[in-house]
Structures are given as structure tokens and as C-alpha cells.
Amino acid sequence: MTAALAFKPEKARTFAKEVMERSGQNLVACYQCRRCAGACSVGEETGYITPDRLIRMILTGDQENALNNELVWKCVSCYTCGTRCPNEIQTGRITETLKKMAKEAHQAPLQPQIAHFHDAFVHSGLRWGRVNEMEFMAFYELRNMIDHVKGKKFGAIFNEIKTQSTLALSMMRLKRMHFGFLSAKGRQEIKRLYKKKKK
Ligand code: SF4
Ligand code: SF4
Structure with a gap:
């Protein structure tokens, strides 16, 4: 009850x-x-x-x-x-x-992968004023891998590498993966607004 x-x-x-x-x-x-x-x-x-x-x-x-x-x-x-x-x-x-x-509040998220995705998105968006796919995926995957290693989920690591490699190849074929670090013109403005909102 x-x-x-x-x-x-x-x-x-x-x-x-x-x-x-x-x-x-x-x-x-x-x-x-x-x-x-x-x-x-x-x-x-x-x-x-x-x-x-x-x-x-x-x-x-x-x-x-x-x-x-x-x-x-x-x-x-x-x-x-x-x-x-x-x-x-x-x-x-x-x-x-x-x-x-x-x-x-340092509360463990119910959905750690979504929390990592969210963090990676904000991190990259704040740094460049837009999301850079390579940096975003590297940050996101690194956090996931750390979790898998901590939980000794070695099968999950293999699946993750396989799934993400397939996805990356498909994005490259469609020319949706950018390798450079493109930045938005108003990125300082975005940072400033974020800091202001945080305060
Ligand atoms: S008032 Fe708005 S938020 Fe509240 S129950 Fe109705 S639709 Fe949902
Ligand atoms: S923003 Fe969309 S997904 Fe979120 S609670 Fe509202 S309807 Fe649901």
C-alpha cells in the first residue's frame, strides 16, 4: 500500500x-x-x-x-x-x-540516458551557439559508457557502439553529420541570456 x-x-x-x-x-x-x-x-x-x-x-x-x-x-x-x-x-x-x-538537488535521474542527452545538448549549444554533432555525440556517449562500465554492463557497451556507428554512417551518407565546429554568430548573446536566466 x-x-x-x-x-x-x-x-x-x-x-x-x-x-x-x-x-x-x-x-x-x-x-x-x-x-x-x-x-x-x-x-x-x-x-x-x-x-x-x-x-x-x-x-x-x-x-x-x-x-x-x-x-x-x-x-x-x-x-x-x-x-x-x-x-x-x-x-x-x-x-x-x-x-x-x-x-x-543531486538526485539520480530516473532516465540517465535522457539526462546525459540533455546535458550534452545544453553543453554544446552553450559553447557554440548551436549543437555540433561530433562534440555532442562524444559527450553523450562518454557519459553513457561510464555508466555501463560502472554497472559492468559490457554487452550494453557493445550494443551502444554498434547502434551509434550505424547511425553515424547513415547520417554521413545523408550529409547530416558535420565534422567541423561551426558556431552561431550570436553565441555570446546565448551565453549571456543563459547566465542571466540562471541567476
Ligand atoms: S487547466 Fe491547463 S494544465 Fe490544468 S488540467 Fe486544464 S489543461 Fe491541464
Ligand atoms: S510539452 Fe508535449 S510532451 Fe511535454 S507534457 Fe506537454 S504535451 Fe506532453
């Missing part, structure tokens, strides 16, 4: 306030109509966690589960739920915020 959540109003208020401020979303406007739930692109992947339920978790102060659940890690930021929401709540921004908060 699942233990009942002990509601602590002060803790719930502080947590909800932080998520609202950082995501820029007004969660208290949610009246649980569940239009977002029917629209979520990854609904079949996230079990019972739908955008409305995630919002309810935050508002009731269930911090532990709100920071680490399937929706936080599998949301693809498609913004479909926000388009359907009568109160214009963008759950994609909430899940992004919760990922960052989970990382800051």
Missing part, C-alpha cells in the same frame, strides 16, 4: 513558488480540466503521470515525486498541452525546470 502524503503547507508553498518563478507558469490557475492529459504526445510512455497530475504534485508539495517521474524525463517539449490549456500553462517549461532542480 502506498504511504499517504503528509501535507506540509509551508513546504508546498515554497516548492510551488520556486517552480512557478523559474518556469514562468502560473500553476495555481490550473483547475484540473485535464485537456492537457488527452493531448500529451508521450502519454503512452509516462504511465499515470499526466501534465495535470504533475501540477497537482507540485501544488501539494510532493517534491520527491515531482522531481523524478517519467513525464519530467520523457516530455519532448512539444507544447501541445499548453496549446490546449485554457489557462495557457506550458507543462514543457515546467518539466524543463524540474529537470534542472533535480540536477541541482
